[in-house]
Amino acid sequence: MTGDMKIPRVLVIDDDVDFRASVKSLLESQGYEVREADSAKQGLRELVEQKPDVILLDVMMESDVEGYAVNQAIKYQEEYEKYRNIPIIMVSSIELSPDERFAMASELDMIRPDFYLTKPLDMSKMLELLQRALKR
Amino acid sequence: MRETPEQEMIVVIDDDYAIRLSCQKILTKAGFQVETFEDGSQGLEGVARLKPSLVVVDLKMPGISGMEVIARVHEIVPQAIIVVITGYATIGTAVEAMKVGAYDFLPKPFSPDELRVIVNRGLERRRLALESERSEVERALLKRRFITFVSHQLQTPLVAVHQCLDVLKQLGGAEGTEAKRQEWINRCLSRTEEMLAIIKDWLALAKVEADSLSRRRVSVDLRRVVSDILRAYEEMAGRESITLEARLPEEPCLVKGDRTCMGVLFDNLIVNAIKYNKAGGKVTVSAEEVDGEVVAAVTDTGIGIAEKHRPFLFEEFYRIKDESGKRTTGTGLGLPICKKIVTELGGKIEVESELEAGSTFRVRLPASREQEEADSSGSLE
Numbered sequence: 001m002t003g004d005m006k007i008p009r010v011l012v013i014d015d016d017v018d019f020r021a022s023v024k025s026l027l028e029s030q031g032y033e034v035r036e037a038d039s040a041k042q043g044l045r046e047l048v049e050q051k052p053d054v055i056l057l058d059v060m061m062e063s064d065v066e067g068y069a070v071n072q073a074i075k076y077q078e079e080y081e082k083y084r085n086i087p088i089i090m091v092s093s094i095e096l097s098p099d100e101r102f103a104m105a106s107e108l109d110m111i112r113p114d115f116y117l118t119k120p121l122d123m124s125k126m127l128e129l130l131q132r133a134l135k136r
Numbered sequence: 137m138r139e140t141p142e143q144e145m146i147v148v149i150d151d152d153y154a155i156r157l158s159c160q161k162i163l164t165k166a167g168f169q170v171e172t173f174e175d176g177s178q179g180l181e182g183v184a185r186l187k188p189s190l191v192v193v194d195l196k197m198p199g200i201s202g203m204e205v206i207a208r209v210h211e212i213v214p215q216a217i218i219v220v221i222t223g224y225a226t227i228g229t230a231v232e233a234m235k236v237g238a239y240d241f242l243p244k245p246f247s248p249d250e251l252r253v254i255v256n257r258g259l260e261r262r263r264l265a266l267e268s269e270r271s272e273v274e275r276a277l278l279k280r281r282f283i284t285f286v287s288h289q290l291q292t293p294l295v296a297v298h299q300c301l302d303v304l305k306q307l308g309g310a311e312g313t314e315a316k317r318q319e320w321i322n323r324c325l326s327r328t329e330e331m332l333a334i335i336k337d338w339l340a341l342a343k344v345e346a347d348s349l350s351r352r353r354v355s356v357d358l359r360r361v362v363s364d365i366l367r368a369y370e371e372m373a374g375r376e377s378i379t380l381e382a383r384l385p386e387e388p389c390l391v392k393g394d395r396t397c398m399g400v401l402f403d404n405l406i407v408n409a410i411k412y413n414k415a416g417g418k419v420t421v422s423a424e425e426v427d428g429e430v431v432a433a434v435t436d437t438g439i440g441i442a443e444k445h446r447p448f449l450f451e452e453f454y455r456i457k458d459e460s461g462k463r464t465t466g467t468g469l470g471l472p473i474c475k476k477i478v479t480e481l482g483g484k485i486e487v488e489s490e491l492e493a494g495s496t497f498r499v500r501l502p503a504s505r506e507q508e509e510a511d512s513s514g515s516l517e
Contacts, residue, residue, distance in 0.1 A: 016292060018323045022299035029306060060288075093291050119291075120298035123306075 008134055009033045011052035013043035013070060014091065019119070023056065026123060032130075040069040047074070047083055054133045055088045056117070059108055068108050075109065087112065087133040093119040144259060145186050148172040149179030149205060150194040150221060155244075159192060162248045163255065176200030183212050190217045190258050193238075195229055206236050215266060217258035221246075289334055289468070293327040300324045330467075337469035340400060341452075344476050353481075355504040358389040358423045358432055361398045365406050366421065376415045380406075383422040391430045392504040397477045402434070404470045405497050409436035412495075425503050433498045440491040449487060450475040474499075 010032050012023050017038070024034040035050045037043035047055070059067035071088060074080045090110055095118055105113035115133060117126055146168045148159045156172040163170045171186055173179035176199050183191060191209050195202035206218050220233045220241040230241040239258050242250060300323045307313045307320070366380050373380050391398070402421070409419040417437040424431055441449065441456070448454040455468040474497075478485045483501035 016296055018296035018327060019299055021323070022296070022303045022320075025303045026299075026306060093288075093295055119295040120302070123302065 007031065007033050008054070008130070009035070009050055009052045010054055010056060010130070011035050011037065011043065011046055011050055012056045013037045013040070013046075013067075014056070014058035015039065015066070016058075019058075023121065026121075026126075027130075030127060040066040040073070043070050044073055044080065047080065047086075051083070052086060054130060055086055056091050057088050058092065059090045059104075059110075060092045060094070071109055087115060089115040089117055089129060089133060091117045091119060091121070143167065143169045144190070145169045145171070145188040146190045146192065146255065147179065147182050147186060147188040148192045149174075149176060149182075149197070150192070151175060151197045152194065155194065155221065158248075159251065162251050166252050166255070168255070176202070176205045179205060180208050180212070183209050183216070187213050188216055189262055190219065190255060192219045192221060192242075192255075194221045194223075195233060196223055203233065203236055206233060206238050210237050215262060217262045219254055219258055290331060293331045293334075296327045297324050297331075300327070334467045334469070337467045337473065341469055341473050341476065344397065344400075344473060344480065353392050353394060355390045355506045355508045356393050356395050356398050357508045358391060358398065358402075358430060359384045361395070361402055362406075362421050362423060362432070365399065365402050369406060369410060373410050373419065376410070376413065376417075378410055378413050378416070379418045380410075381418065381420045383420060385424055387425075388508060389423045389425060389430050389432075390504040390506070390508060391481070391483075391501040392506075393481045393501065397481070401474050401477045401499070402432075404474050405434040405499075408470060408497075409434050409438070409495075412436065413438040417494075428503050430501050430503045431498060432501075433496050435494060435496040437494040440493055441487065441489040441495050442491060443489075446487055446489065450485070 008031075010027055012020050012034060014020050014023075014036075015038050020036040020038070024036060027034045035046050035052065037046045043055075043057075046052075055070075057067050057070055067090070074083055074086070074088075088110065090105070090108070092104075096104060096116070098113075101116050102113045105111075105116075115129065117129060146163055148156055148163075148170060150156050150159070150172070151174050153174075156174065160170050160172055171182055171188075173182050176197055179191075179193070180200070193202050193205050193209075197205075200208075202220065206220070209216055209218055218238045220230065220238045221244060222229055222233075222241055223244050230238075233241060239261065240254055242254055300320045304317060304320045304324075307317055362384065363382055366382055370380060406419065406421065413419060413436045419437075420433075420435045422433050422435075445454075445456050450471050452469060452472045475485055478499055478501065481501055483499060485497065485499050487495060487497050489495035
């Protein structure tokens, strides 16, 4: 990152401590600022504090409604209204076809079915998608 | 208990007015909802609209033939039972009708009793078919859930290891990263250990299932099983200053079972009691014979188990998330294994717990009257 370019902020919401730590380490080495949250509740707290530019959201956390809860809160609760434009990238360990991704996105009420990453993360794919999300 | 069933719907299709009327009377009196139609096409419309449990069809009608009606009814409501009325009770036509899907046939003239009996028999058959279909579906769901769970449980640590290796790869051999590299290696090691533990427990569970029928049951003295295990965990308990105490009677505590399974059972319970204890706490294991039962209890002075979790403790992959938000430990299979073993041996396992005070796991097994067999295969592996 050079010049007056702003350091992009990423919020990682995932219930696996090692997964979060690895994403943080990998992205920090690429010049991102990364914050972690291990649940929907903590995620929303960090959202307000960090005001991220993009969110990486595990949609299959152990209590399986957490990912959904984050999206719902941002979308429909008034207190999160100003964060509504932050792009959310869905992360899951399930490999999905474009159709299935679309179905899943609509089931989870996510806006962008193409913002989807599979675990383990492919570094170049993740960076490319982050760039694309940040450009909007 | 079944709830009061809704009135079952029966459709009668016959061109003979007298038959329609008598069927209507008899079956309404028997507690069914009945609709009658005078030809095949009206009848099929009625079937599509009413989705009946049972259809009574005259084989000889003007318009669409009875045979065709039978086939079409099953296209519309596959689970409907069809009873055929035949004017000329030739075995040939009846067999023909049953070939295309009729359940039974009723030759004219028939008595009210004959009609009632055949209808009730048909409906009972339908209920059985529906029930077995339902339990098939439930079994399939359960199986799928189990497989999803297992793959999720194994995939999660595997993904974490992969991620950590990615970080290590990226760090490369850069100077000054030695401590960091060590940290990521340790993360990998602890996650692979987690995976190994899950697989080990999973195999143990499958083994208990597979072996339970073929295994020879012998008299096992629980006192020996318990004291062997307690001795093995003295060091682990000592690290947290936890005291292990055995309260065992003078006389043998014999149960009819299997030495390996008994070892696995108490191993799991005692390890849990140590793992979920507080530093400086205590684990007490007792056993006694009461009224033909051997009652063994493992009590800890740990954090206790909240009431909302207790009903699910023995379910596969149920894990309690640490309130402090730390990683959940354990494989979620230990207690299900215990329950399986105890149940196979005709016993019971139950839990009592008080938050911040501790928990007691109590096992009840039928006592054995035979002497303990002298064998040395007491290994826990």
